[in-house]
Amino acid sequence: MDNLLQIKFIGSLLRSTWCWRLLRLTCLVLLVAMVAWGWHHHDIGGVDARDPLMYTSLTNHLFWVWWIMGIVFIALLFGRAWCTVCPLGWLNGIASRFGLRRDIPPWLRNFIPVSLVLILLQLSVYFLAIHRFPDYTAVLLALCLLLAIAAGLLFRERAFCTLFCPAGAVFGLYARIAPFQLRVKDRAVCAGCDSHRCIAEPVEWQRYQLGSTVLHRRNRLDGCPVGLVPAEIADSADCTLCLTCLQNCDKENVKVGFRSWLADLKTGGLRLSETFFLLVLVGLLTANFSKVYVDLRELIFWLPQQSAQLLGWQEPGFYLLAVIWIAILLPLVIFLPGYVILRLGEMRQTTLDSEPGPPIGDLPSSTGFWSRMGRLVLSSIPMILAAHVVLALVKLNAKAGYLPYAIGDPSGVTPYLAFNIMQTVTPPGVLLPLDTLKWVIAALLVAGLALSIFASRAVARGLDGGSRTFVPAAVVSAFILFSLYFATVIEWLFIR
Numbered sequence: 001m002d003n004l005l006q007i008k009f010i011g012s013l014l015r016s017t018w019c020w021r022l023l024r025l026t027c028l029v030l031l032v033a034m035v036a037w038g039w040h041h042h043d044i045g046g047v048d049a050r051d052p053l054m055y056t057s058l059t060n061h062l063f064w065v066w067w068i069m070g071i072v073f074i075a076l077l078f079g080r081a082w083c084t085v086c087p088l089g090w091l092n093g094i095a096s097r098f099g100l101r102r103d104i105p106p107w108l109r110n111f112i113p114v115s116l117v118l119i120l121l122q123l124s125v126y127f128l129a130i131h132r133f134p135d136y137t138a139v140l141l142a143l144c145l146l147l148a149i150a151a152g153l154l155f156r157e158r159a160f161c162t163l164f165c166p167a168g169a170v171f172g173l174y175a176r177i178a179p180f181q182l183r184v185k186d187r188a189v190c191a192g193c194d195s196h197r198c199i200a201e202p203v204e205w206q207r208y209q210l211g212s213t214v215l216h217r218r219n220r221l222d223g224c225p226v227g228l229v230p231a232e233i234a235d236s237a238d239c240t241l242c243l244t245c246l247q248n249c250d251k252e253n254v255k256v257g258f259r260s261w262l263a264d265l266k267t268g269g270l271r272l273s274e275t276f277f278l279l280v281l282v283g284l285l286t287a288n289f290s291k292v293y294v295d296l297r298e299l300i301f302w303l304p305q306q307s308a309q310l311l312g313w314q315e316p317g318f319y320l321l322a323v324i325w326i327a328i329l330l331p332l333v334i335f336l337p338g339y340v341i342l343r344l345g346e347m348r349q350t351t352l353d354s355e356p357g358p359p360i361g362d363l364p365s366s367t368g369f370w371s372r373m374g375r376l377v378l379s380s381i382p383m384i385l386a387a388h389v390v391l392a393l394v395k396l397n398a399k400a401g402y403l404p405y406a407i408g409d410p411s412g413v414t415p416y417l418a419f420n421i422m423q424t425v426t427p428p429g430v431l432l433p434l435d436t437l438k439w440v441i442a443a444l445l446v447a448g449l450a451l452s453i454f455a456s457r458a459v460a461r462g463l464d465g466g467s468r469t470f471v472p473a474a475v476v477s478a479f480i481l482f483s484l485y486f487a488t489v490i491e492w493l494f495i496r
Contacts, residue, residue: 003185003255005246014256017247020084028087034059035142037410038134044413047421051132055402056419057412059134063141065399069392071167076389079175083161083168083240088148092160093225095152104155104162110273111169115280118166119327122284126319134412158225158240168240169277174385175236176264176378177455182230182239182246182256189253190231198230198245198254199223221248230254235264237274262382262455266462270374278377278384279331285387286334286484287326293488300330334484338376338477339369345469375463379456379474383481386448390441390485397437401428438493445486452478 005011013019038059044052055061071082083089130136144164151159161168184190201223208215222244224230230245246254270278290297304321311317377384405415405428418425432440456474463470 002257002259004257005252005255014243015247020243021090023085024087024090027085028091030062031087031141031145034062035138035145038138038141041134041411041413042136043133044416047416049416049420051129052416052420053134053412054132055399055412056406056409056415057134057137058406058410059137059141060131060412061399061402061406063137064131065395066403069395071171072385072388072392075171075174075178076385077178078180078241079178079236080168080171080239080241081180082171084242086168088144088165089158089161089168089225089240089242091145092148092152092158093222095149096156096159099153099155101156102154104157104159108163110271111277112273113163114166114169115273115277117164118277118280118284119323121166122323122327123319126323127316157227161226161240166277169274170281172237173274173278173281173381175239177262177381177385177451178236179258179261179263180256181236181259181263182241182243182254183233184231185253185255187231189251193251193253195250197221197248197250199228223248237264262451262458265378265455265458269371269459270378272370272374275370275374275377278381279335279373280327282334282377282380282384282481283326283328283331285384285391286330286481288391289387289485289488292492296484296488296491300326332373334480335373335376335380335477337480338473339373341469341476342372342376342473345473375459375470376474376477379459380452380478380481382451382455383445383448383478386444386451387481387485390444390489393441393444394437397431400431434493438489441489441493442486445482445489449478449482452482 001007005014038057041053041057041059043049053060055065074082124130124140128136130140147164148160151163201220204219204221206217206219208217224245225242226238226240228239228245230249233239241256243256246256269275287297287300290300301322304318304325307321308314308318313321402415405418405425406412409415415425419427430437453475456471456478459474460470
């Protein structure tokens with residue numbers, strides 16, 4: 001099914017602009033409602049509990065359980081499909097119609113801004129525990145709404161997505177291996193097209209008539225929100241699947257459908273800032289994965305803990321050092337063995353007939369540290385995605401049962417009192433028993449490792465001239481990640 005447009009009902013649905021507008025509007029209304037539900041709810045008066053509304057509040061439950069974790073499963077199969085209905089991106093696009101429509105400065109058109117946002121979010125989790133309190137979550141969502149509007153009024157395209165949305169950056173990385181894509185059917189048709197309706201933001205006049213009354217409306221069609229040309233799309237990392245090009249194309253030359261896994265890994269490595277963002281993601285995922293394995297967690301946080309004690313810093317200082325360590329330094333340490341293997345494989349030995357002369361200068365190098373590191377982490381994306389899916393599965397399995405109670409009282413007060421104070425209702429249990437869950441998780445991690453091995457071969461085939469040690473180096477990197485995650489699962493679910 002490489003072209004879903006050929007299926008009558010699905011094709012009509014994908015081409016319908018109003019259907020997608022309705023979905024985005026529904027998501028936007030829900031987002032605003034979540035802000036309202038959580039705005040004034042921090043705790044329960046008279047109840048001695050640190051975070052009584054963490055999972056019973058509808059705001060917290062929908063955002064931290066169903067959105068943060070649930071959409072990982074969408075990314076697994078459909079890449080950036082969430083961006084199709086994201087209310088923040090849509091609001092940003094609407095605001096840009098009335099704004100200054102300036103270009104984003106070149107120095108901001110990279111992954112550094114969203115990397116910093118991701119690090120700031122982790123700091124806010126450590127310092128403020130924003131994930132535990134509905135009012136803090138509501139403030140975060142309100143801030144996102146304001147930033148989406150402000151970025152739209154100032155810049156053109158999807159500035160909010162580029163500058164402030166780490167979720168879109170994560171989905172873009174996963175889209176490289178997901179079995180879903182938007183492409184053109186025939187590039188020759190695009191080359192012979194004069195109108196370029198898919199990207200030109202054409203103007204149409206629409207005529208409305210009722211009896212003798214006739215009205216005309218000038219309508220400017222949207223162009224690609226991220227400035228892509230459909231015929232030139234080489235991978236799915238940047239395409240937000242907004243479907244604008246599909247809906248504008250008068251040649252019906254755009255298709256949306258499924259493909260093979262790992263299809264975009266032959267197109268080269270990651271950009272420097274993209275590599276940095278993925279390393280930050282690896283560090284944060286690994287730190288969160290180790291929460292249930294005390295010995296591993298103590299090992300991971302040993303260095304920032306000792307550094308904080310040496311400096312005489314209290315808890316806030318430790319948190320700052322911990323974020324710097326897990327977000328920047330720890331992932332470099334994880335991938336360092338693979339990098340060393342890769343560099344050793346690039347050594348060349350030759351026999352000279354005479355004594356060598358003085359060096360003429362630096363030997364030319366076609367790649368640098370970040371380019372090599374980018375290819376290594378690119379090969380490990382399946383393993384990283386598998387770990388992300390495991391975290392999402394564990395969270396949903398444990399907390400999804402709270403949803404009916406949170407819907408019944410969005411404040412979360414009544415369910416908490418019923419569960420913990422009056423004890424008139426039994427708290428919801430897990431969806432899957434742990435004896436079943438542990439095998440599902442183990443299978444996911446093994447599948448992630450296997451796909452990373454295949455990915456390393458795909459990336460190696462795309463290298464200019466190749467490297468005899470790239471595949472072993474990439475496999476070692478993926479296996480280190482697998483070992484950390486699998487050891488946690490063994491300790492948590494199998495040895496208990």
